[in-house]
Amino acid sequence: MEQSKSFETVRVLLVDDDEEDYLIIRQLFNKMTSIDTKLEWISSSEEAIDVIKEARHDAYLIDYRLDALTGLDVLQNVKAYERPEPFILLTGISDYVVERKSLQLAASDYLVKKNLTSDNLARSLYYALGRKEQEKQKIDQLVELNRTKDEFISIASHQLRTPATTVKQYIAMVLDGMVGQISTKQKQMLEKAYESNERQLTIINDLLKVAQIDAGRMEIVLSKTNVSTLLQKSVLDHVPSFEQSKQILTSDIPENIHASVDENALRMVIDNLLENARKYSEENAKTRISLDWSDDKIIITVCDQGVGIDHPERLFQKFSRIPNALSTIVGGTGLGLYWAQSIVDLHGGELTYKPCKPNGSEFTVSIPSM
DSSP states (O other), X not given: OOOOTXXXXXXXXXXXXXXXXXXXXXXXXXXXXXXXXXXXEEOOHHHHHHHHHTTOOSEEEEESBOSSSBHHHHHHHTTGGGOSSXXXXXXXXXXXXXXXXXXXXXXXXXXXXXXXXXXXXXXHHHHHHHXXXXXXXXXXXXXXXXXXXXXHHXXXXXXXXXXXXXXXXHHXXXXXXXXXXXXXXXXXXXXXXXXXXXXXXXXXXXXXXXXXXXXXXXXXXXXXXXXXXXXXXXXXXXXXXXXXXXXXXXXXXXXXXXXXEOHHHHHHHHHHHHHHHHHTOOTTOEEEEEEEEOSSEEEEEEEEOSSOOSOGGGTTSTTOOOOOTTHHHHOOOSOHHHHHHHHXXXXXXXXXXXXXXXXXXXXXXXXXOO
16 A cells, blocks of 8 residues: 555554553554554543544544543544544444444544454555545635635625615605606606615625625624613614504513623614514514513513414524515515524524414524623
8 A cells, every 4th residue: 555645654542441452553553564653542531532632643543442431422522523633433343333323423434453453454544534634625625615705795795785876876866856857657666666776785785794794704893782772763663664564563671771782783683583573474463572681691582473484493594595474475585594693693692583472483682791
């Protein structure tokens, strides 16, 4: 077997609580000629977990039967599936169940000790390292592709936003009579054009916000804010649209509740939740927004009597629109809740969903108050 030029001295950590097994495996390593290795040994699973997390080795050999933990416990504890180094599980006897579980936990290989030779151990290390290198290259390519995509979306959104905003301004000027009187039919057509342009701007803005978040360029500025006033203003702004949809918006907002938040970002999250509640509810439905607090957090709840959500596991995914009785009428990008959750995450908080009995949806924003 020809040695890979990309591997120099491979640092291998053996985790095994049996010294005799260590001595046997060390002899196998000493006989290897196809790959240059440096073997280190740890007998304690707890110590091994700490050492593995330091990432000082290129590969790991983990015995299945250790002390208080098993090799599978070690794989799970160090999150082997997230690590760039390969893990090979060793066992005294072949066990299909253990082998399957080890592969599920991202072990690169599963070897039975009694069948070990210097050649098959070297081969296992060689191919495990090669596969991990290929995986790393694929991940790097995906990261670069994702970065390029985010950059394109950001640039495209900026470029689209300017002409769309200009179109909006000119249509508004014509509707306001700044270039003369227009007929009723012309006004109706211009109003439809204005509404379509508004929807386009909403889509562009959503894409731009998501691109900023995905690229890590979204920042929030925390300041002590009267959250009660913020919510009351949001309610006042949304009441006309709820009335136009023949729905009812109520609130339970105590006075003078303060928290350190980004006022503009949190306001947009609340606006998104209220707008969704209205869009996905029928006539006569009620939506209620409430504010509660404790010593360390504020809790904002929006509960509606809308059509509900059949697949909540897809709620906060990008471009995910869940089919319901109103989704085809309402339209949208499927970005709003993804963006809202990202903003709440930046606050160190949590945005959650549960059904609102007897029907509808309840979204809760929980944010640290300090």
